[in-house]
Amino acid sequence: METYKADVAIVGAGGAGLRAAIAIAEADPALTVALISKVYPMRSHTVAAEGGAAGVVQAHDSLEHHFNDTVHGGDGLCDQDVVEYFVAHCTEELTQLEHWGCPWSRKPDGRIDVRAFGGMKIERTWFAADTSGFHMLHTLFQTSIKYPSIRRFDEYFAADLVVEDGRCQGVVVIEVATGQFTLIQAKAVILATGGAGRVFRESTLGGIVTGDGMALAYRHGAPLRDMEFMQYHPTCMLGTGLLFTEACRGEGGFLRNRDGYRYLQDYGLGPAEDKPRNKFMELGPRDRLSQAFWHEEKKGRTVTTAHGEAVHLDLRHLGENKLRERLPLICELAEEYLKIDPARAPIPVRPAIHYTMGGIYADLRAATPLPGLYAAGECASNGIHGANRLGSNSLVDIIVFGKMAGVEAAKYARGVSQSPHGVLEKQARGAQERALSPLRSARGKERHSVLRREMAQSMEAGCGIYRTAADMQATCDKIAELRERYGRVDVNDKSSVWNSDWLGALELGYLLEVAQAVVHSAINRKESRGAHQRLDGYEQRDDANFLRHTMAYHGGGGPPRIGYSDVVITRSKPGTRAYGAAGEQAQAQERKAAHG
Amino acid sequence: MAEGDRSPGASIEVEVLRYRPEQDSEPFYQSFTVPYAEDLSVLQALQHIKDDLDSTLSFRWSCRMAICGSCGLMINGIPKLGCRTFLREYYPGRVRVGPLNHFPIERDLVVDIEDFVGKLEKIHPYIIPREPRTLDQGEYLQTPRQLQRYLQFSNCINCTLCYAACPQYGLDPAFLGPGITALLHRYNADSRDGGQAKRAAIMHAEDGVWGCTAVSYCSEVCPKAVDPANAINQNKMASAMDYFLRFVKPGGARK
Missing domain, CATH: 1.10.1060.10 (Alpha-helical ferredoxin)
Incomplete structure (x- = not known):
């Protein structure tokens, strides 16, 4: 097998992976970096992020406000030591992106402009019109070209990690263009493979968001943490799930039901006012807004379309000029895909899966429990998002902790040596055999596209916006059945060159194991918190029993073993989580009690 | 999208260029019949072919929203993004999909960039x-x-x-x-x-x-x-x- 030796290997070349690679190159240009991605870096899903990235810049804002908003938004489940580090480094990292050329939108005086976002008390979202992720990704990718120590493996698919001597020492990859296997030996490995939203059906996510890194780490014993918290974004296109950014509401857009009524005022987010007010109404957090949609649908107050029930995202009052300047991609999506001019007609929207709050457990240093293995970005659970991520925190997560992963992995790599090549290669050969197994014709007649569809439907039925034990149990059973049938998948395409049939089957293997972690984590959390809401007697948050992280450990061919770990609380005791006028009131009371 | 935009049972013919270097001596067009709806994209037609008709067809795609840049194709002879090109532009005529001109073909619709x-x-x-x-x-x-x-x-x-x-x-x-x-x-x-x-x-x-x-x-x-x-x-x-x-x-x- 061909072998490439690097000091650090990074799997995934989206925002987190690229930022990690640059951090290593800057920390020590003598360290070689293998940057592996199953797509060209600029295709990574960071590209689709629209609204922006949070970093405190205004004089009347503070790190404490950003901290409080984040912990409050996460419904108490954030690790507060990590959030403290996070909010203290957002602005610096966004400024770094600016120095590297990111075309952030500006105020007339040439300074960075910021916009309002859901759940944020003060405007602190940096943005590049409504293609913020696209510009961040291209800026990082093009900047990475400057560093000769970064060797890219574009369109190489990660088939397995090499774990030897109790630590991660490399990655086995498949070159998509040839089907050839390569062993990439490395003293440290960083996973930056993004989320796993494709375990669901309707999502804002690209086809590549299949949880590859999560599944690989999980198989090697690293726990997946808080996987039950899957975020539904409230304003997505029907049928496809494509995203209409939260910035639509940050800029002042309204959500209306079939009667034109701004229904969010009925769900503890009011009062409704003409001007957007932070943390009120349309600027509430995503979990609450998606839940409100669910209730409106049940009440029969939604709009019926060819692709199901919807509410209206009304941007008409923002006017044509503002829409073109601040939300050009939203205009393009509405016009090209729906034949709707948002300056003249409201856009029908509904919630769709958008973000994986959970992931590979990683500490403040981006280190996983498996020595030599680091994780950053959406694939990681470092504790900053809790039970519900706030919009514009993920684009800073990837750069703050992408950099951290790079710096820490570089440090680690300098202090260790590799096991003998022969030992690592033997492991790699085993991984190759396993990856080739779906191509063996004697296995059976199952088709992976069929299994994938059944998985996504079942996940949506069991792990949607509201959940019950009965539905979740049905999904647990279904995923177990699908994993068993997966062993009988036959891949039609037996060729080597660009065999996307085969790679799709391997991706389904990753998806099924991650899906199982999601549903088993969910059924065991007998309370309602953030994005995990139950209707079967566990409607309330239960801090006494569940102010804890869920840890899912791989259970081989069977379901995961579920355990729990403590949440790190430094300075903010989880209080009442309320928004709108109720939120202001609760805050005043807590302040009074504290000073009382 | 209004409900009247869909005609149940309608279909459209999609011709796709095939070339698998390990078995085909030269490229050829293969025809598929796929379900038609006014809001379906050319990319969705290709996905339908791959999932339900012929899993050996290879093409690049990801975001579906014209921002990742993966799904550039020749569609009836014009370079376009598959995800932002709709079948309605061709219906009831056929759609012919090929790999982007001027790049070597790696396989099917995938070119070497x-x-x-x-x-x-x-x-x-x-x-x-x-x-x-x-x-x-x-x-x-x-x-x-x-x-x-x-x-x-x-x-x-x-x-x-x-x-x-x-x-x-x-x-x-x-x-x-x-x-x-x-x-x-x-x-x-x-x-x-x-x-x-x-x-x-x-x-x-x-x-x-x-x-x-x-x-x-x-x-x-x-x-x-x-x-x-x-x-x-x-x-x-x-x-x-x-x-x-x-x-x-x-x-x-x-x-």
């Missing part, structure tokens, strides 16, 4: 600071007007449709081409950048802007209104100026 990526790597596509600044000093000031000077060129999604449209690139693959020239210009035109001199040799070479024969089809097919032809024109001017100024001013022209 290493030439494009290699060119991107050589133009110094990053800020070479005019005045270095530390993070403590905060952001560079850049007025909305200064931003406007390069913003449209920074919107290139690297989909390479413009290369499939460019007749000159078809004749001479050494030609720097539209998208890369736009990106080169994007950095030159950025008020934070001082790297023009470093990029000048590439821009002004025979294979640089002067290779362009001013057909402007690149700008027509660009899905993001980057207008690479405009970038090329601006640089032909700059290049000519640079040529003349070379005789009067040591070190060439400055921005």
